[in-house]
Amino acid sequence: MRFTLKKDKSGVVVVGVEGQLIVGNRQELKQKVLDALEEGSRKFIIDFSKTGYIDSSGLGVLVSLSKKIREQGGELRLAGLNADLQTLFELTKLDTLFAITRTAEEALAAF
Amino acid sequence: MRFTLKKDKSGVVVVGVEGQLIVGNRQELKQKVLDALEEGSRKFIIDFSKTGYIDSSGLGVLVSLSKKIREQGGELRLAGLNADLQTLFELTKLDTLFAITRTAEEALAAF
Amino acid sequence: MTLRLDVTSDSMKLDVPSDLGMVGDAVELVATHLPPGTLSPRRISFNLRTALAEALGNAIRYGTGEDPRRTVRVRVELGSEFVRIHVIDDGAGFDHRRLPDPTHPENVAREFGRGLFVIRNLVDDVEFNEKGNGICLTLRAG
Amino acid sequence: MTLRLDVTSDSMKLDVPSDLGMVGDAVELVATHLPPGTLSPRRISFNLRTALAEALGNAIRYGTGEDPRRTVRVRVELGSEFVRIHVIDDGAGFDHRRLPDPTHPENVAREFGRGLFVIRNLVDDVEFNEKGNGICLTLRAG
Ligand SMILES: Nc1ncnc2c1ncn2[C@@H]1O[C@H](COP(=O)(O)OP(=O)(O)O)[C@@H](O)[C@H]1O
Ligand SMILES: Nc1ncnc2c1ncn2[C@@H]1O[C@H](COP(=O)(O)OP(=O)(O)O)[C@@H](O)[C@H]1O
Numbered sequence: 376m377r378f379t380l381k382k383d384k385s386g387v388v389v390v391g392v393e394g395q396l397i398v399g400n401r402q403e404l405k406q407k408v409l410d411a412l413e414e415g416s417r418k419f420i421i422d423f424s425k426t427g428y429i430d431s432s433g434l435g436v437l438v439s440l441s442k443k444i445r446e447q448g449g450e451l452r453l454a455g456l457n458a459d460l461q462t463l464f465e466l467t468k469l470d471t472l473f474a475i476t477r478t479a480e481e482a483l484a485a486f
Numbered sequence: 487m488r489f490t491l492k493k494d495k496s497g498v499v500v501v502g503v504e505g506q507l508i509v510g511n512r513q514e515l516k517q518k519v520l521d522a523l524e525e526g527s528r529k530f531i532i533d534f535s536k537t538g539y540i541d542s543s544g545l546g547v548l549v550s551l552s553k554k555i556r557e558q559g560g561e562l563r564l565a566g567l568n569a570d571l572q573t574l575f576e577l578t579k580l581d582t583l584f585a586i587t588r589t590a591e592e593a594l595a596a597f
Numbered sequence: 598m599t600l601r602l603d604v605t606s607d608s609m610k611l612d613v614p615s616d617l618g619m620v621g622d623a624v625e626l627v628a629t630h631l632p633p634g635t636l637s638p639r640r641i642s643f644n645l646r647t648a649l650a651e652a653l654g655n656a657i658r659y660g661t662g663e664d665p666r667r668t669v670r671v672r673v674e675l676g677s678e679f680v681r682i683h684v685i686d687d688g689a690g691f692d693h694r695r696l697p698d699p700t701h702p703e704n705v706a707r708e709f710g711r712g713l714f715v716i717r718n719l720v721d722d723v724e725f726n727e728k729g730n731g732i733c734l735t736l737r738a739g
Numbered sequence: 740m741t742l743r744l745d746v747t748s749d750s751m752k753l754d755v756p757s758d759l760g761m762v763g764d765a766v767e768l769v770a771t772h773l774p775p776g777t778l779s780p781r782r783i784s785f786n787l788r789t790a791l792a793e794a795l796g797n798a799i800r801y802g803t804g805e806d807p808r809r810t811v812r813v814r815v816e817l818g819s820e821f822v823r824i825h826v827i828d829d830g831a832g833f834d835h836r837r838l839p840d841p842t843h844p845e846n847v848a849r850e851f852g853r854g855l856f857v858i859r860n861l862v863d864d865v866e867f868n869e870k871g872n873g874i875c876l877t878l879r880a881g
Pocket of ligand 2: 542797798799801802828830831832833838850851852853854855856871872
């Protein structure tokens with residue numbers, strides 16, 4: 376399990392989630408993203424293409440981050456969900472809350 | 487793990503080996519075949535089409551049974567070896583010792 | 598702290614200290630050592646992992662208050678037609694019948710309250726013991 | 740007598756009473772609970788099973804004389820690139836360098852003497868401890 380943050384030349388922060396986003400590591404993700412927000416970043420993409428699974432705590436942290444980023448006038452986009460993760464967002468209706476694109480590249484292009 | 491013995495109408499005994507033929511169960515196979523030999527059967531086919539693996543004790547029991555059956559003027563044929571089991575017989579050169587056919591039906595037809 | 602999974606031909610058993618940092622490793626240990634054949638690799642790697650992480654997270658947070666001296670017990674029954682996972686804590690339990698629907702428009706934007714809903718959607722059957730401190734997840738073969 | 744496999748993220752451990760009737764179940768327990776990904780299902784179900792049955796059979800017959808009060812230890816190291824199985828008995832050991840070739844024409848029709856030859860052909864590496872009462876089988880990923 377590992378989180379990678381990369382700032383694109385246009386200033387978009389792309390966060391990679393390797394392994395899982397769950398109750399045991401969500402605080403780490405939250406802190407990393409909030410730090411970047413603090414430092415002035417406003418556009419975020421979380422890329423789940425290397426993510427095995429996400430539990431409800433992980434989903435909760437995404438909801439909370441999205442809110443905090445929006446409060447600062449920024450935006451959070453999600454990308455790279457596999458079929459199972461996409462279904463998870465749909466059944467929790469979280470697909471209505473987030474801008475979800477197929478790949479991180481598409482999310483970048485759309486900003 | 488289970489051994490099944492069936493006597494064909496032409497008097498050939500077909501022995502099925504389900505699971506594995508190893509140090510822990512080879513005596514059971516040996517006894518069953520020797521009992522049939524005692525009772526007058528002379529033609530035997532051991533069918534390995536449902537066998538997962540055979541260890542060297544299992545191979546040894548086949549060598550010993552083949553010898554005992556031949557001493558009584560009978561014959562033992564082997565059938566149903568998958569690719570891995572066939573390789574095992576080849577590398578131990580036991581393929582030179584036994585009449586091996588692809589299926590039990592072919593072995594029956596050849597008697 | 599090393600997690601140890603105790604395996605027999607028809608069961609697996611694991612005691613997890615009440616520490617949220619253990620959830621990932623505990624889930625991994627159970628998921629990677631399930632016998633092949635009953636559940637598809639995809640259902641092991643997604644449905645089972647997610648549901649077990651939820652159940653363990655709840656047992657650790659609510660059942661045992663993240664007190665690493667306390668233990669959450671995971672017991673797995675391995676059938677040829679099913680895998681059944683019991684997650685049992687020694688807490689006060691709760692009433693699983695009185696939970697708000699997290700997909701209700703009022704609740705969708707909430708941070709919490711999706712755990713049991715997610716579990717119910719990922720496994721074939723969910724049962725609780727009477728006290729409410731033990732949950733049993735059944736995944737049927739396939 | 741129930742066999743219990745003790746599993747951590749990088750190891751498996753099993754004590755087997757010196758009873759030839761236990762070999763099949765012990766092999767099954769190890770083989771079905773290996774993590775997926777390192778060895779192909781085919782190599783697990785044939786090469787590993789056969790080689791482990793050989794090693795266990797020898798440790799029980801020659802190492803511990805089929806005395807069920809004595810125990811043969813199986814220790815498995817789980818690497819991402821290999822699976823390494825140690826089978827250790829508390830017997831006198833033997834000199835593995837002085838074994839006749841079972842494929843020599845004089846030996847082909849013998850009942851015994853194929854075990855270590857078979858092991859060597861099914862796994863990638865075989866090592867013995869100094870005393871000769873511990874064998875280590877390595878299967879590399881694939
Ligand atoms: N093992 C448990 N012991 C006590 N209470 C629990 C347990 N599991 C769940 N609960 C209660 O059920 C509620 C709903 O849980 P859940 O659906 O997983 O959502 P969340 O954990 O996000 O609140 C929790 O807030 C908690 O009050
Ligand atoms: N764990 C062991 N302890 C003592 N002697 C052993 C052990 N393993 C093998 N041997 C010796 O090595 C010989 C060859 O073993 P093997 O190649 O497996 O063939 P087989 O078991 O058919 O004789 C055995 O006969 C035995 O003398």
